[in-house]
Structure formats: structure tokens, C-alpha cells
Amino acid sequence: xxxxxxxxxxxxxxxxxxxxxxxxxxxxxxxxxxxxxxxxxxxxxxxxxxxxxxxxxxxxxxxxxxxxxxxxxxxxxxxxxxxxxxxxxxxxxxxxxxxxxxxxxxxxxxxxxxxxxxxxxxxxxxxxxxxxxxxxxxxxxxxxxxxxxxxxxxxxxxxxxxxxxxxxxxxxxxxxxxxxxxxxxxxxxxxxxxxxxxxxxxxxxxxxxxxxxxxxxxxxxxxxxxxxxxxxxxxxxxxxxxxxxxxxxxxxxxxxxxxxxxxxxxxxxxxxxxxxxxxxxxxxxxxxxxxxxxxxxxxxxxxxxxxxxxxxxxxxxxxxxxxxxxxxxxxxxxxxxxxxxxxxxxxxxxxxxxxxxxxxxxxxxxxxxxxxxxxxxxxxxxxxxxxxxxxxxxxxxxxxxxxxxxxxxxxxxxxxxxxxxxxxx
Numbered sequence: 001x002x003x004x005x006x007x008x009x010x011x012x013x014x015x016x017x018x019x020x021x022x023x024x025x026x027x028x029x030x031x032x033x034x035x036x037x038x039x040x041x042x043x044x045x046x047x048x049x050x051x052x053x054x055x056x057x058x059x060x061x062x063x064x065x066x067x068x069x070x071x072x073x074x075x076x077x078x079x080x081x082x083x084x085x086x087x088x089x090x091x092x093x094x095x096x097x098x099x100x101x102x103x104x105x106x107x108x109x110x111x112x113x114x115x116x117x118x119x120x121x122x123x124x125x126x127x128x129x130x131x132x133x134x135x136x137x138x139x140x141x142x143x144x145x146x147x148x149x150x151x152x153x154x155x156x157x158x159x160x161x162x163x164x165x166x167x168x169x170x171x172x173x174x175x176x177x178x179x180x181x182x183x184x185x186x187x188x189x190x191x192x193x194x195x196x197x198x199x200x201x202x203x204x205x206x207x208x209x210x211x212x213x214x215x216x217x218x219x220x221x222x223x224x225x226x227x228x229x230x231x232x233x234x235x236x237x238x239x240x241x242x243x244x245x246x247x248x249x250x251x252x253x254x255x256x257x258x259x260x261x262x263x264x265x266x267x268x269x270x271x272x273x274x275x276x277x278x279x280x281x282x283x284x285x286x287x288x289x290x291x292x293x294x295x296x297x298x299x300x301x302x303x304x305x306x307x308x309x310x311x312x313x314x315x316x317x318x319x320x321x322x323x324x325x326x327x328x329x330x331x332x333x334x335x336x337x338x339x340x341x342x343x344x345x346x347x348x349x350x351x352x353x354x355x356x357x358x359x360x361x362x363x364x365x366x367x368x369x370x371x372x373x374x375x376x377x378x379x380x381x382x383x384x385x386x387x388x389x390x391x392x393x394x395x396x397x398x399x400x401x402x403x404x405x406x407x408x409x410x411x412x413x414x415x416x417x418x419x420x421x422x423x424x425x
Contacts, residue, residue, distance in 0.1 A: 010317045015400055018313060019407025020414075021306055021351035023252035031312040035283060036082050038315055042094040043070075043085075050112060053102060059109045066119040069130050073119070077126035083200075084122040087145035088259050088285030092209040093118070095281045099213065110135075114142075120158055121146050124182060127162045134158055141167070146182045147192035148206045151175075194228055196235045199254030203231055203262070204285070210261045211287055212279065223262060230290065231262060237294025238301060245362040246355060253301045256308065259285040276300045278307035295359075302355050306348040319343065319401035320394075328390055331383045339396050343405075346387035350408055353380035357415050381415050388412070 010030065017024040018031075050063060074081040097111040113135040121143040123130050134141055139152040149156060153169035160166075165182060167190070168175030178185040183192040183202060194203040205223045208215040223231070242250035263275060274296060276288035286304040291297040313319070322339030330337050330345055337345070359365070360373035391397065391405050 010313070010400070012400075012403060015313075015317070015404050016407050018309060019404045020411030021309075021347060021354060021408075022411070023248040025252070025255070028252075028256065028309070031309060031316070032086070034316045035312055036086055039085050039091065039094070042091070042098065045098055046094070046112065046115070049098070049108070053105065053108075055105070055109050055112065059112055063112055063115060065132070066115045069119040069123055069128070069132070072130075073123040073126040073128040076128045080126045081122050084125040084145055085118075086258075086284075087121075088279075088282035089204065089207040089209040090118060090144050091282045092211075092213045092279065093144070093215075096209065096213040096215060117141060117143055120160070124160055124165060124180075129161045130158070131160075132158045136169075142207055143182075144207060144209075145193070145202065147185075147190060149176070150189045150191065194223075194232065196232060196260060198236070198239045199257070201235070201254065201257045202259050203228065203235075204259040205262050209282075210259065210285070211263070213281060227262075227290075231260070234291060234294055234297045235260065238298040241294055241298045241359075241362075242302075244364070245358045249302060249355065253305055256284055256305050257286055257301060261285055261287040263287050263289045265289045274300065276304055278304045278311070280311045283308035283311050299352060299355060302351050303348045306351045307344055310344055310347050313404075314340075317400050318398050319404055320396045320398060322394070322396040328394075330390070331386050339391075339394060342387055342390055343401075346384050346391065347408065349380045349387070350384045350412060353377050353384060353415055354411065356380065377415065381412060384408070384412055 014024075014027045014030055017027045047063070047067065050060065055063070070081075073084075093114065097108065097114070100108045100111060102108075116132055116134045120130065120132060120134065122128075124143070124146065134156050136149070136151065136154055136156045139150060139154065141149040141151075141156045141158075143149070149167050151167070151169035153172075155170055157168040157175070158165070159168070163180060165178045165180075165185075166175055167178070167187075169189075176187040176189055178187050178190060181195075183195055185192055191206060193206060195201070196203055203223070204210045210216075239250055239254065242253060263277075265274070274289035274291045276286065278286065286301060288297075288300050288304070291300055320339055320343065324338045324340070326336040326338050326341075328337050328339060328342050330342055332345060332349065354377075356373045356377035360370045360377065362369075362373075365373070388405060388409055392402075397405060
């Protein structure tokens, strides 16, 4: 059985290192440990709820079998098991299940069947063999972080060895045989997630929990091959730009972004910045409409990675005492915002100011491009300065939060220097 990691304090040095938004890989490992600990607590909560409120004997037997498979997979390869459990959509799936009202026991029992698919996915990513028959909602078996098998059958027999996977629909005698890596595999009915160049990021347009705790029917593949190629090209271009302007951020983005989740652009809107977002329940997934350029995607990625980092830090240590009342003005929105949204926005905009500071110093940039980058940096810098004043005057920050915003202010002050000097800090 997986064990939750013990609670731990966040050192002041870690808070200071993260405050300036700059990549700090050692500190990010602590945030990753916190994410995994929370994920295990949510998993354990499912078991506690099943034990306290009772589920049918057949559901309990399956639950025990799936939990034991998770334990075997973790014992075989703890690192790979952790990465599989921490896939962003798993967080959405867990919160969906824990949010099912107790007045709907049959819905909760049906939800628990999905633990088998999660256990199968973790086992596959650790090379653990198993044999399971799993429910396939609407004829589709979703394996988080790997792909979707569409057969039309309500159940699928899954047989896995260290180097193979057989998916057999219903009572049929034959099925689809796949070889790892399964997200890249091809076979009848199987649609793997698209790995993106330069890291461990997957283009996920398939998982029904990819964009929130309310599941979406996977349906048919939502990306045509042509559109998928456009996403892959934008991603490669964004990494190239980041490598030229800020290699450390390029490394951070490639390491942290586990899933790039395409959002549909509303009909009739063809211009303007692409909408994007990050869910606190699924950090390290970037949801975005297809940006118009590689530069725009680079900015989206840097922006959203900060939201994930701050969400993970906030789960480990409280930064403020405020509730969710929208009571604050910010320069980037016309509506009143809750305190936490002000902090999140200031942090993400500080990273963008830093990014455009470095774009202005990028080798090969034209004079016009440098001037435009400096102007963009100054716009973000002014926004962050105004938001920091709101945060500091609120009286809502904890001691840790005050240290964190002080670190943000120091980084903001560094952006007054010439881009070439700031790019070395």
C-alpha cells in the first residue's frame, strides 16, 4: 500500500528562492514531494470513505485488488509510480470522486471502478505485470497519462507483462496488443497521448478529467493530425525561444509541465491573446487555446508554471489569512479579485516581466524587438508594483507570506537594471 510522506516545514531559504520566480530546481523537488504527499492523502481518503460508508462486496473486492496492484507497482519502481500518480488529471479525478454526495452511494461505487484504470496505468509505467477486467465507461477505457482505448464494450480485459499490453473488449477472443512506450503505441482502438519534444510533456486532448473535476466524455479524438502537428510545432518553437533568451526557464518548463491541454477557441473569436489557465487540483498542467505564435506560447507556459509553483507552495505553508471575498482591484482585470488571486496574478506577472526583460537581451533580436520587449517588461513591472502595494497594505499576509512578497519586491527591483545584467542573475 502506498504510504503518505510525512509532513514537513518549508525552509525560509526555499521561500526566498521561489519568491523571485526564477527556476530553482532544488526547491522544486520539495514542492514535488508536497504534491505527491497530497495525492496520496486523497487516495487514502477514498479508502476511508469506502470503509466508513460501505460499498457492495464486489466493489470492495475490486478496490482491494486495485490497491494491491498500486502497492506492487510502487515496490517495483517507486520513482515511476510517483510520476504516474502525480499526473495532473489524476488530481481532478480524485476530487471529483471525493465530491460525490453521500446521498449517491451508487455513483460513488461506480466511480471507485476507475481506481482500476489508475492502478493499471501506474503498473504499466513501472513495468509491473497484471491481469484485470476493467469497466469502460461509454465503451472507453481511460488510462491516465497514457491514452484511451475505444472498443464500444462495457468491460475490457487488460493483460500486461513487463514489455507488452493486451486489451480485449468484452468477451471477444482477440484484442489489441501494444508495446511500450504505450503513449506512442499504435493499435486498433488505441489513442495514445502525444509526447512533446524536449521533456516529459504530453499533449492531452483525451482524458475526460484533463480540464477539471467534472468529467468530459472523451468522444472522438478532438485533435486532427494536422492540428496536433501545429501544437507540436508551437511547443518546439517556444522551447527554442526560451533556450535563446533564458535557458534556465526552458529547463524548468520542460521539466515541470506534465500536460499541455488544448482548449477550444470560442467560435467567432479569431484575434486577441489566447485564454489559458491552471487548476489548483491539477498543477503542472497548462490549459490553453492554441497561441498564435511560439513567443505567445512561451509566455503562456512561463505564466502558468508560476501558478503551479505558487499553488504547490501554498499547499505546504499558508501565505495569507484572507478568505475568497473579491475585494481588491488589480491593473490587469476590471473586476474585484480575491486576495489569493491578487497574489497569484502578481507572481505570474513578475515572471513575465522577467521573461520580457530577457527577451530584450536575446542574441539576434532587432532594435525594434528589443524596444518592444522592454516596453512589455515595463508594463508588467508596473502591474506587479501596484499589486505588491495592495498585498503589503492588506494585513492579510502571514510571516512566511510577507517574506515571500519581500522576495518578489527584490526581484522586481532588479528589473530596473539593464537587461544584460539581470539576465545573469
